[in-house]
Amino acid sequence: MDKLMRRLSTQDQNFKQIFADLLAFETVSDPELLKTVDQIIADVRQHGDAHVLKLTQQFDRHPAHQFSELELTQEQLKAAFEGLSTEVREALELAANRVREFHQAQKQDGWTYVDALGNTLGQKVTPLDRVGIYVPGGLASYPSSVLMNAVPAHVAGVAEIIMVVPAPNGDLNPLVLAAAYLAGVHRVFTIGGAQAVAALAYGTETIPRVDKITGPGNRFVAAAKRAVFGQVGIDMIAGPSEILVYAEGENNAEWLAMDLLSQAEHDTVAQAVFITPDEDLLNAVGEWIEKHLEALPKAEIARTSIENRGALVLVKDRAEGAELINQVAPEHLMLCLDEAEAMAEDIRHAGAIFMGRYTPEAIGDYCAGPNHVLPTSGTARFSSPLGVYDFQKRSSLIMCSENGVKTLAKTADILAQQENLDAHARSARYRYQ
Amino acid sequence: MDKLMRRLSTQDQNFKQIFADLLAFETVSDPELLKTVDQIIADVRQHGDAHVLKLTQQFDRHPAHQFSELELTQEQLKAAFEGLSTEVREALELAANRVREFHQAQKQDGWTYVDALGNTLGQKVTPLDRVGIYVPGGLASYPSSVLMNAVPAHVAGVAEIIMVVPAPNGDLNPLVLAAAYLAGVHRVFTIGGAQAVAALAYGTETIPRVDKITGPGNRFVAAAKRAVFGQVGIDMIAGPSEILVYAEGENNAEWLAMDLLSQAEHDTVAQAVFITPDEDLLNAVGEWIEKHLEALPKAEIARTSIENRGALVLVKDRAEGAELINQVAPEHLMLCLDEAEAMAEDIRHAGAIFMGRYTPEAIGDYCAGPNHVLPTSGTARFSSPLGVYDFQKRSSLIMCSENGVKTLAKTADILAQQENLDAHARSARYRYQ
Known part of the structure; x- marks a missing residue:
């Protein structure tokens, strides 16, 4: 086969195996990497801002002398946006508006109904309080990624959207800052790597703890997101x-x-x-x-x-x-x-x-x-595009009437006894006896 | 304080710290446990049924001599259901019906709209093909957990629901089988532990690979679910x-x-x-x-x-x-x-x-x-009750008209150039030039 690109036919012998092998892609977990990342997380939890600053100076060669220099102001974001050429600014605005319009259609509302017994049941939908968005630095620092992560959070009603983006040697892509301005990002820190993920997951003196972290990153970022999963929510590891x-x-x-x-x-x-x-x-x-x-x-x-x-x-x-x-x-x-x-x-x-x-x-x-x-x-x-639903969550609602609870309490009593959970059975029994 | 239960007041000095300490609960990840679980997963991937059978004989003291003895038939589930006392059967049926009714209200549908340019946009919603439900064995083998995991999957339209439940010494709780019958579980294997999670995640000769694994389990099960996350979807680690x-x-x-x-x-x-x-x-x-x-x-x-x-x-x-x-x-x-x-x-x-x-x-x-x-x-x-939405997923839908694409293609061209992605820019440019 002298062609550049592999040619297959479903009629080939062994097509199934060849095709399956072609699709297979497994990221190998590197124990050394995991150890490094675990140590960074532990150190950020213990030493907070100071450790994040130290690693940012070390890994990103960032010229900051104190932690406060790692936060950008809204004025800086606005200036970046206003510094764009008309063509690029209009393109970014069109993109942001269309992404916002589409995602508004995803917003979910709560609902309740009253059952035949007179009990009210339903779900309440609320936005997350605070989310962290990871944006890679350097060559893969894409303004489009800022829009795609921040706009759904904003549409969901997240009260505080915190963006982290590493600035190697202190350099930043102005388009990324302009996109953050357009998307309604509330705070931006120029930090990255596992230390940024740890700071967002656990909080430091300056960086508030978030409830979920989304956005792509290198293998340190991916390993750190996996490690803090449970402490905070994460999106998929891409x-x-x-x-x-x-x-x-x-x-x-x-x-x-x-x-x-x-x-x-x-x-x-x-x-x-x-x-x-x-x-x-x-x-x-x-x-x-x-x-x-x-x-x-x-x-x-x-x-x-x-x-x-x-x-x-x-x-x-x-x-x-x-x-x-x-x-x-x-x-x-x-x-x-x-x-x-x-x-x-x-x-x-x-x-x-x-x-x-x-x-x-x-x-x-x-x-x-x-x-x-x-x-x-x-x-x-088994999973979906990132969406507004990733920045909302649900709480079940249950409100029984004095009469409506009786059938349910009796049923719970019977089943709790079968599971040998006596306090469950008794707490139900009080309500119908 | 001679009372049994801690008494606090928000007026206490240090209340905030005391209350935060009370809430803190961190599961420590045990490197030995993780190593054991990783090895079990690797062995199940390599040896399939044979290894699952071996570990089931070893850990659960299960009397099975061959793998086929670890699968239950629908007749066995039905017999368990029919063997219940009238009181318990009716209680279980009432529970299943109410859980089904509530979850039907969660089912999500796709949607599309046509934008001002004449392009069609939307989301398609589809059920997962196949899911695995983990049910603990022994004392914590709760029929209510079977209903709460299997009914939402069934309502979502999952084509194949596979339940695993360990049977220590070959013993099973008939109520768990009855609940599986009521909830519409398609296949049941009497296996458990990390080996059951590995078998569901990667498939064996007999057990088909699933797309998502839900349900509670001991620390081996929790560690295994965390390890296979990405290969399959999982619910939260409880x-x-x-x-x-x-x-x-x-x-x-x-x-x-x-x-x-x-x-x-x-x-x-x-x-x-x-x-x-x-x-x-x-x-x-x-x-x-x-x-x-x-x-x-x-x-x-x-x-x-x-x-x-x-x-x-x-x-x-x-x-x-x-x-x-x-x-x-x-x-x-x-x-x-x-x-x-x-x-x-x-x-x-x-x-x-x-x-x-x-x-x-x-x-x-x-x-x-x-x-x-x-x-x-x-x-x-940042997360929600288990629901029908955990067994459905979304695909974005985009269909541009020959005219409608022009504005979008031009915008994509401009932004792709800013991101130095030339093939992106060109593939967009073809559609408007």
Whole structure:
């Protein structure tokens, strides 16, 4: 096989095994890393601000001499926003507005009903009090990530949104600060790594303890989030980015190739998979990928991703394509065919479904409206895009009347006795005897 | 202080510190335990059924000679159900029906809208394909837990619900099997511990891989769930049970004392806290607790819980009471006063709120309708009762028209360039140029 990109057919011998191996991606937990992270968390809990400052000077070579220099003011955020070119400012505003509009449709309300016995039952929905948003520094410091994490929290009604973003050598991306301003972030600290996660989870003299931490980070950040899970809520631990494009019928192969490359350019371990029942289209897409790889600025990253983890897969028909898609449970799914909506009915597992030929995945990263924080590595089997619901939680409501409780109390009494929980049985019995 | 139960007042010097220390409960992660659990998971992944059988024979002293003996048939579940006394069967049916009715109100549907540009946006909601429910064996093998885990999964539309329950010496609680029958559990394996969690997370020759594992278990089960998080979804790792009762005005102190004891009898580290602005009521409740502790079958457990982790707290007024409640974020909250509903408005964090004098917490454990799997140890700050929403997940839907995409593609192009993601920018540009 002298082609750059792996070509598979469901008719191949051992296709199932080869395809399963291609999808497999397991992050190995490194005991040394976990030990380092546990130590950082313990030290931040004990020494607070002082330790966070020390590690920030050490790891980020940040020039700050005291902790207060690590907090930005709202004026600084506003100035960053006002310093943008008109074109970029308008693009960021359009994105923020569309993300806000979409997420407003996700907001959940409480409800109650009165049962046949006259008891009131329901759920109350409340926002989290305070959340922390982790934004990576350096090259992966994306303004779009700020919007995608902060806007849903803001729409949910979170009273205090705290952003942390490391500033290597004291340098910050002004677009990230502008996005924080637009998204309604309340406080920004220029810290990062496991020490920032620990500070948010447990609080320090200056940084208040949050209730949930969301946002992507390097392996130290991921390990720290896993370690503080339970003390605070966390979002999913993100794996490498993925795209699966299914196409049939009239299509522009060059467009499809670029859609696949747009994920491949993220990361050498990103995954781009193309599935089609049309062998000519498969070949054309493969050729366009090779061609564009010659010119793309991030060609080296994209080439490694395409060679190691990419695939062009020929299927018998659409039904077989849908079956493979459900097996992959891709983060991003593009369905490029006339009957995209009908096919989407058969998709059970995907983070986001882009339908038709005029819906490139890239618009979902920035401004379509839906969140770009999506379940990776097959976790769309059991999890959802980041949303307003991640920043709200529910409390059950139960209020029985003097009469309405009787049937329930008798039932609880009987069942509690079966479970040998005598105080349960008695506390129920008082209410009906 | 010669009283059994700790008495505090918000007027005490150092009240804040004393109260914070009382609430603190941290499970220490034991490196030896984690190593054992990691090894069990690795062995189950490698050897499948054979290793699960071996550990089940070893740890549970189960008499099975081959793996197939560890699966129960639907006939066995049905026989267990039909073998119940009429009283118990009817109580279990009433509980299952009420839990089902309440959870049906939680079911979420997808939605779409068309934006001003003519693009369709929305979310699709789908059930998980397959879930695993862990039910502890032996003394803590509660039929109510089976209902509370399996019914929401069933209401969500999960196609396959697999229950695991260890059978020490081959013994099973027939009520647990009856509850599985009523709740619509599809398959039952009599296995437990970290090996059962590993088998559900990765699958074996006989046990299919699930998408999410819920349900309580011992520290091996908790550590295993934490270890497989990411490979599958999990519910929260549960801490000890807690109740907080707030009362004022006309109340029966004996009832309130028994409500507090109903949590204390669960576990020596369970927590029962009583808060009131009424010193006479506080004293009366304290006296009834001491009195009932003389007669309760589980007095030894309850006494340890009350002595070590219980408290009677005198507050200035209702507002101060609400503030303390929000600080605790209790699993179970009883508000026993005329204005319970008004006070509930001020509660931001609680797993379940039981309002009025005729709503004992115990009915919530069995048959009120809401779930009894609730966030513990203050995690109600950021998490919710187990519900249908835990067995459903969402996919974003995006479909642009040829015209509608233009504004979005242009915006994505501009922002992608700012993030130096050239393939993103180009794939967007194709759609508007």
